Amino acid sequence: MLAKIALVFSAYGIFSVVGAYQVIQYLENGSVPKIVTIFTLIIKFILGVPGYLNITIDPFVNIDGGFYYIEPESKVSWFQAFESCRRMNAYLIAFETMEEWNLINQYLWNHNISDLYWTSGVDLAIEGKHGWFSIGEPIQLNIWGSGEPNNMDGVEHCDELGYDGNSTNYKVLNDIQCDEQRLFICETHEPKTASVVVF
Numbered sequence: 001m002l003a004k005i006a007l008v009f010s011a012y013g014i015f016s017v018v019g020a021y022q023v024i025q026y027l028e029n030g031s032v033p034k035i036v037t038i039f040t041l042i043i044k045f046i047l048g049v050p051g052y053l054n055i056t057i058d059p060f061v062n063i064d065g066g067f068y069y070i071e072p073e074s075k076v077s078w079f080q081a082f083e084s085c086r087r088m089n090a091y092l093i094a095f096e097t098m099e100e101w102n103l104i105n106q107y108l109w110n111h112n113i114s115d116l117y118w119t120s121g122v123d124l125a126i127e128g129k130h131g132w133f134s135i136g137e138p139i140q141l142n143i144w145g146s147g148e149p150n151n152m153d154g155v156e157h158c159d160e161l162g163y164d165g166n167s168t169n170y171k172v173l174n175d176i177q178c179d180e181q182r183l184f185i186c187e188t189h190e191p192k193t194a195s196v197v198v199f
């Protein structure tokens, strides 16, 4: 009996891996993965327990329909941050609307996340003309910190999400040197990665 149970769980493990792969294929191709359905039926038949799939968007979080990755550890230059986001099929964050700005601020606040983050904002093309490099649009929102962007010492061309120094912990935008080490936030509309839990 024990051997039988062990055999069932071994098969279950193998099929879980196959199932996860197939679901990722499904997400990318849009075709129905029959093997997942077959596998689920087999498990239901053998163990008498329901099988179901939990699809997450890890490591992205869904904030009101937008998908964001908030780097928790790795502090890097603006350029490295830009590349890191691209490797995830995403871009450094761009705040197109006050609604998005407020949603992200609220999310960070609610989750007790407090640090400095690169955005896609830069004025590398034309000094003083800050734009979202990820979407090619000028920064039009009034989200700058007091007196920013100030291009201090003439060397500040990348825009970080920082603090305005008051007790609300609300963030503001500040231009700073691009080789400063910062965490970063990526944004995408179609998270490429998915993890699957099968029971």
Ligand SMILES: [Ca+2]
Binding pocket: 093, 094, 095, 096, 100, 187
């Ligand atoms: Ca955005």
Ligand SMILES: [Ca+2]
Binding pocket: 148, 149, 150, 151, 152, 156, 174, 175, 176
């Ligand atoms: Ca500045």
